[in-house]
Amino acid sequence: MRKASRFLVTTGIVLLAACSAEDRDAPELASSDVQALRDTRGLPLRVDDLFLQLPSGGSGALSLQLSRSERERVSADNGQASFTLSLSAREPSVEFNDLGRDLDARAGDGLFTGAVSVNVDLLTQLNREVSRLRETTVRRFVPGSRVVSGSERIETTSAIDLEALRRGATVRLPRIGELGALRTLGAVTTASINPQKSLLIRSLPVIEDPARTMNPCNAAAANNPLKKWTFGHLMEQMAQGSGLSASDFVKHWLNAWRAQQSVTATGGAPVLDATSDVAAANVDSLILNPWKQRSGGGALNLSIAPFRLQAIVYRSDLAQSSPYGGASAGNSGGELRFVFGAMEVRDANGDGDANDAGDTCQPIEMSPIFEFGVPLSSCTDIKAWANAWANLSTLLPGQPAYGAALEALTEAVVVHGAAPAKPNQSALNQLRTNEIDLSGIWQLREFVLPAPGGPLTQTTTKNNPREHQEASTSVPGVTPAPIDMNGSPALLTEILSSMGDPGYQVPELSGGAPFLGGASTYNFNTFWDHPALSSPAEIEARFTFSSNTCSGCHTRETDTSFYHIRPAGPGASPTLSALLQNSSLLVTDVRGLSHTFAEMDNRKQALASLANQTCGFRVGLPPFQLTRVPLASTH
Structure with missing residues (x-):
């Protein structure tokens, strides 16, 4: 009996071209133009193009x-050159084969063909919508990266060559879905996505919305x-669900700065964080003691928490939505992020607020x-979620409709119970911090909710090797x-291991050691490098590895000065790094390689x-639109 597999398709680049059936054996695309199929076990199966x-x-x-290599894998997995895909639980699956059977024109040519419903009227309407778009060029990105690899222009006169289709020719499908949003494809509007309304929201009408935010300077009432x-x-x-009151929950988190933390890595080996002797005094002086004093000396009053909202961010580039497998294939709606800035708030005259002279x-x-993490897994749910974010671009921040x-x-994401299977039934993936005023050194930390539940617990900083400051990170x-940032054997091993894998994640252990x-x-001046790296591929791997670390992403690899969103005080919006501000940012790294970033274009295309x-x-x-490869670095 034939075994059938279900595969998950992930997006690379689909170029526009018309070709006849005789032209199907065209040269394969470059590696940056590759699509990948991932089955429910996460094994990649690469697809070079789509034809209709x-x-x-x-x-x-x-x-x-x-x-050829991927055809061999399909045959090995399924016993023959065929597999099945299901785009919806409510629909029958579709078999794709390269056996010369049914609609497949020729066996063994590398084209796996299946029967799908096609409405030419809808294709005609889609072409008409594309012709009205002002911007018809799509930037291409290295899969799983924010680095630009090129661009693709969609012809507005004939995005899809309908005449060729009607003649029975085979045409290559363009990636028009990322031009969007397009009504024919189910989006709410054809207007351009405004990142300031739909992706990185930091305007004063939102971050100082009187109905939904607070001013730490004001009294509790x-x-x-x-x-x-x-x-x-x-x-x-x-x-x-943590077993603690909200006040004690926050105190437990802030206590991470009151003593050096030993984070236990896989295998039980402790890895210290980096902190200084003054950290306990700083967290007490700047945050905890003034907060306790304003709260009456007992439990912390969360309504006067000394943290001001700076931005609400939807990370569409971290989503993985494919109709080809649902949650078992790793589908998710990306991340919803809240960025806050800590405040030093002192009420000198004891009247409850910090707005007076001397305060x-x-x-x-x-x-x-x-x-x-946005707790969605079905294609239809993620599609509706994305359309709701895109629709924010049609509304005006500060108006009731936008706020609602x-x-x-x-609220669909942050409330208790949003993710019943996760610790504390919270959808939190992690809480990250970026600071110098508490620890005395520039530092990023990461906290998670432990299974099966409990208070926030410090964990390893993902994709970032053990730090290079001997005095504060190691006890002999x-x-x-x-x-060592510039020479450890383990660092060389991991940089070389990452070559050619856009989704590479830095392991917790290397060679059995943390x-x-x-x-x-x-x-x-943070760069991760090794003098033994010499070939162009190795030097490119160095850049990818280093820019995916916390420390590299927040400094020289992206020409950033510590913050991507620098907090501001009441009455002001936070400032953005050049990475988030510029539509195109060219950065030359320590080895002389130049890379172009287009961060917000990447997020816009992901949302579309x-x-x-x-x-x-x-x-x-x-x-x-198949599934985009999620960004490997989550910073």
Whole structure:
């Protein structure tokens, strides 16, 4: 009996070209133009292109072009050159074969073909919409990266060559879904996505919305009850199920700065964070003691938490939405993030607020970022979610409709019970911090909710090796020596291991020893490098590895000065790094390689891709948008 596999398709680049059936054996695309299929076990199967033909029988013939090695894998997994895909649980699966059977024109040519529903009227309408777009060039990115690899221009006169289709020719499908949003593909509007409304929201009407935010300088009465976009509300929701009150939950988290933390890596080896002797005094002096004093000396009053909202961010580039497998294939809606800035708030005259002469209410260099995983797994749910974010671009921040729409999106993710299977039933993936005023050195930390539940616990900083500052990260005979930024054998091993894998994640152990650190300490000249790296491929791998670390991403690899979103005090919006501000940022690294970043274009295209994906083979449109490769670095 033949074994059938289900595969998950992930997007690279689909170039526009018309070709006849005789032209199907065209040269394969470059590696940066590759699509990847991932089965439910996460094994990659690469697809180089998508083609469509309209046979006289009625159903469309959708063909997926596979390389020779991938054809061999399909045959090994399934016993023959075929596999099945299901775009919807409510629809029958579709078999794709390269056996010369059914709609497959020729056996063994690398084109796996299946029958899909095609509505030419819808294709005509889609072409018409594309012709009205002002921007018809799509930037290409290295899969799993924010680095630009080229661009693709969609012809507005004939995005899809309908005349060739009607003649029975086979045409290559363009990646028009990322131009969006397009009504024919199910999006709410054809207007351009405005990142300041739909992706990185930091305008004053939002971050100082009187109905949903608070001003740490004000008295408790002005900030009660806890409002939906406040530090206090998020902490209160996460604390449920932890066994602690919300006040003790926050104190437990802040106590991480009161003593050096030993983070236990896999295998039980302790890895220290980096902190200084003054950290305990700093966290007490700047945050805890003034907060306790304003709270009456007992439990911390979360309505006067000294943390001001700086931005609400939807990370569409971290989503993985494919109709080809659902949650078992790793589908998720990306991340919803809340960025806060810590404040030094002192009420000198004891009247409850910090607005008087002699009072203090000013930002300090410390930013916590709450990063929630959007708990969605079905194509249709993620598509609707993305359309709701895209629709924010049609509304005006500060108006009731915008606030209500954004609140509905955020509350669906942050409330207790949003993710029943996760610790504390919270959708939190991690809470990250970026600061110098508490520890005395520039440092990034990462906290998670432990299974099966409990308070926030410091964990290893993902993708960042053990730090290079001996005095603050290692105790001889107790903890392993730190990784040298410019020469450790383990660093060389991992950089070489990462070559050619855009989704590479730095392991917690390397050679049996802890490799990730308990925190990331860094300075402006942070690069991860090794003198043994010499070939162009090795030097490119060095850049990818280093730019995916916390310390590299926040400093020289992206020409950033510590913050990507630098907190501001009341009445001001935070400033953005050049990476987030510029539509195109050229950076030359320590080895002389130059790379172009287009961060917000990448996020816009990811949102359009999610909003415009086709969640079924029976809707009359072929799946133009497959699943994008999620960003390997989550910074």
